[in-house]
Amino acid sequence: MKKAIELFLIFIFFSILLVVTNFYVKDIYFKDSFTKIALDDAFKKMRGKELEFKKNVQQETENILFSIRKFKYLDEYIKGKVENKEIIEQLFISYLNSKKAIAQIRYINKNGFEKIKVSKTEFNSKAFADSKLERKSSRYYFKESKNKPYEVVWFSELDLKMKNCKPILPYKPIIRIILPVKNDASFAGILVIDYSMSEFLTKFTNTPFYDVILVNKKGETLYHYDKTKAWSKYNSSNFNIKEEFPLYYEEIFREDTFRSNYFVSKKLDVDIKSGLYLILQLKKSHLDAISAVEFKKEITVALITLLFSLILSFIIIKIFYKYVITIDDLKMLNFNLKNKEKTISDHVIYSRTDLHGIITDVSDAFCKLSGYTRDELIGSSHNIVRHPEMPKSVFQDMWDKLKNEENWQGEMKNLAKDGSYYWVNAIITPEYNINKKLIGFISIREDISSKKDFESQQKLMLEQSKLAAMGEMIGNIAHQWRQPLSVISSASTSVILKKEMNIDVSDKDLIKDLLMINDQTQYLSETINTFRDFLKNDKGIENIVLQDKIKEVSKIVSGTLHSKGIDLILNIDEIKPISMSLIIGELPQVIINILNNAKDALLENSVKNPWIKVDLLEKEKDVIISIEDNAGGIPEDIICKIFEPYFTTKNQSLGTGLGLYMSYKIINESLGGSLYVENTENGAKFFIKLNKNM
Numbered sequence: 001m002k003k004a005i006e007l008f009l010i011f012i013f014f015s016i017l018l019v020v021t022n023f024y025v026k027d028i029y030f031k032d033s034f035t036k037i038a039l040d041d042a043f044k045k046m047r048g049k050e051l052e053f054k055k056n057v058q059q060e061t062e063n064i065l066f067s068i069r070k071f072k073y074l075d076e077y078i079k080g081k082v083e084n085k086e087i088i089e090q091l092f093i094s095y096l097n098s099k100k101a102i103a104q105i106r107y108i109n110k111n112g113f114e115k116i117k118v119s120k121t122e123f124n125s126k127a128f129a130d131s132k133l134e135r136k137s138s139r140y141y142f143k144e145s146k147n148k149p150y151e152v153v154w155f156s157e158l159d160l161k162m163k164n165c166k167p168i169l170p171y172k173p174i175i176r177i178i179l180p181v182k183n184d185a186s187f188a189g190i191l192v193i194d195y196s197m198s199e200f201l202t203k204f205t206n207t208p209f210y211d212v213i214l215v216n217k218k219g220e221t222l223y224h225y226d227k228t229k230a231w232s233k234y235n236s237s238n239f240n241i242k243e244e245f246p247l248y249y250e251e252i253f254r255e256d257t258f259r260s261n262y263f264v265s266k267k268l269d270v271d272i273k274s275g276l277y278l279i280l281q282l283k284k285s286h287l288d289a290i291s292a293v294e295f296k297k298e299i300t301v302a303l304i305t306l307l308f309s310l311i312l313s314f315i316i317i318k319i320f321y322k323y324v325i326t327i328d329d330l331k332m333l334n335f336n337l338k339n340k341e342k343t344i345s346d347h348v349i350y351s352r353t354d355l356h357g358i359i360t361d362v363s364d365a366f367c368k369l370s371g372y373t374r375d376e377l378i379g380s381s382h383n384i385v386r387h388p389e390m391p392k393s394v395f396q397d398m399w400d401k402l403k404n405e406e407n408w409q410g411e412m413k414n415l416a417k418d419g420s421y422y423w424v425n426a427i428i429t430p431e432y433n434i435n436k437k438l439i440g441f442i443s444i445r446e447d448i449s450s451k452k453d454f455e456s457q458q459k460l461m462l463e464q465s466k467l468a469a470m471g472e473m474i475g476n477i478a479h480q481w482r483q484p485l486s487v488i489s490s491a492s493t494s495v496i497l498k499k500e501m502n503i504d505v506s507d508k509d510l511i512k513d514l515l516m517i518n519d520q521t522q523y524l525s526e527t528i529n530t531f532r533d534f535l536k537n538d539k540g541i542e543n544i545v546l547q548d549k550i551k552e553v554s555k556i557v558s559g560t561l562h563s564k565g566i567d568l569i570l571n572i573d574e575i576k577p578i579s580m581s582l583i584i585g586e587l588p589q590v591i592i593n594i595l596n597n598a599k600d601a602l603l604e605n606s607v608k609n610p611w612i613k614v615d616l617l618e619k620e621k622d623v624i625i626s627i628e629d630n631a632g633g634i635p636e637d638i639i640c641k642i643f644e645p646y647f648t649t650k651n652q653s654l655g656t657g658l659g660l661y662m663s664y665k666i667i668n669e670s671l672g673g674s675l676y677v678e679n680t681e682n683g684a685k686f687f688i689k690l691n692k693n694m
Helices: 002-069 071-076 082-098 138-147 196-203 249-254 284-320 327-347 364-370 390-402 449-453 457-500 507-535 546-563 586-604 657-671
Strands: 100-106 115-121 125-127 173-183 186-196 210-215 221-224 256-259 263-268 277-282 349-353 359-362 408-415 421-432 438-447 540-544 568-572 579-583 610-618 620-627 675-677 683-691
Touching: 002 082, 002 186, 002 196, 002 210, 002 256, 002 277, 002 457, 071 082, 082 100, 082 115, 082 125, 138 173, 138 186, 173 210, 173 657, 186 196, 249 277, 277 683, 327 364, 327 457, 327 507, 349 364, 364 421, 408 675, 421 449, 438 620, 540 546, 546 568, 546 586, 546 610, 546 620, 568 586, 586 610, 586 620, 586 657, 586 683, 657 675, 657 683
Parallel strands: 568 610
Antiparallel strands: 100 115, 100 186, 115 125, 173 186, 210 221, 210 277, 256 263, 263 277, 349 359, 349 438, 408 421, 421 438, 540 579, 610 620, 620 683, 675 683
8 A cells, every 4th residue: 555655646746747847848839839830921921922012013013014115106106296195195094093003104205304294193193284294314213224125124212202302201102113115226215103102011011910121132121110210211310220130130131031030031022123121020919918828728738637647646556456467477478479470470471671672571481482591581682582584574663663652563483492483472562660761662472373383264363353352451461560560569578678677667657568568469360360361262161240241351451441541431230240151251352352443443533532331231031232432333335244254444453354253253153142233323332142041
């Protein structure tokens, strides 16, 4: 009892310690994680704002200028036909009215005189009389246009609207979009759009989560969340962004994008002369509000965790008195596991290689079949058993698929150590480590020499059909075995070593590891029995419960179906258990054939939300198993041929056309039932009808 109390107090102490540690770690991690997510989101918003500028300002104004330039009356006006002026003014006004942000459109001739000018007033748009037109030859945008490529749009600086060399109050941000035009090959003036940026900048900088700063390449602020620092070159402060980010100033302007622990910056990909740099930093008020909510959640979770720990401690103490684990028990479990591994090694012909085809492991069955010892095989190339008569194209196809991390299946003629040969059906699958990185390949093989040499054509067809189904099953089992074996080996070996080295192992850990080992061992035993039953070549009779046999077969293929996104629905428990005596392995083979056929049809037709449904119906002296899919059905012109030998509509790599033929013969001749198919509104539906009293 004293030891139990000590264990209880230790458990409570560590529970409290864990809760407190978890609380502080998560608090720190949350702030870092939330800031990282917020800054990642800021990058996305920057890209969105960049695209918004290109679409709403750059592209639209360029399109308008090019459209005006193509207007034939303008071209004639430039060449001296002045009577076109009124028509051109009306065109300018129509474009002016089509876009709220366009404040003015002008044509300035080659000498710098405004010749056509339309502007928006408070109530309408109007053209200026000649007496109101001004000379603009001294303005920088006119001077620079003379040296710009003709008929190519360029953008001025983002600036404020000026009057008498002073910005108009309130500030009115504006950008000029200029198109230098030519007459023949000579400079003929410019088309200018004055674009008001007030509304655009308001939307551009409006965000509840970030403080926004917009600067030019000189570091002068154009927009600042602190309004006293906006348009710095026009106020007395002469504020420069270098004052706010002294440590990162150079990086902001050197890199296209830059990220610190609390802000991100981006050089906007826009055609503005002075350049635009956008800076977003997470608002501290927003982060504090989120942190406060998260703090309340953590307190609640901590209290619940502590309460759960108290309850769990009582349960563990109770369990502690029920189980006493000794080193001998662990050794016995490990001994049983080794025996089961040996059973697998004796019966399954498998090999494992690295990425270059060098053998890293083989089963005893592989050694026995090839005539080589394990030491002779491990470290050698798998080509050691390659028969010279095998075509190079087979290995080319195999490596092509394996390099693409696909499964490969095929028959191979192998060379034994004594010079004899044998045939195998090989299934090779990629092997991955815990990080899902490809580390090698696993080959599961079946010796098919007798089939190749002696079996009749009828038996050949049966074996080919069975191999296809078995290939699917072995692939699943091989995939399913890796994880349980790894878990069992790691758990048992770890505990034994700790005991042998007198390292203290808590009873809680012993119980946990033993239960885990027992669960995994039972799982392995079940899959081994299923696998061995399927491999039996005798025609003995087995007594089965039909529902259990269907579940057993479904369990074999469920892994593959699940990996392909196919839902397997079993509606077989609505009637009482049905006991039958059947030839070993035949009904499972038929069910696997039909399930695989349905799987292939679903994949070939790329069906959305694919499913396969298995129903069981009891009707007087008969029982009917139906297997339906939603792959669209079988064309009426071939539905009557699908049970013929070698008939298939699939690619050669997906089947030989024997699966349904042999399924038909097994059900109709060997089991004395009937196999038929019908199309439903969803797809194809196969019916297996058997006599319950057989």
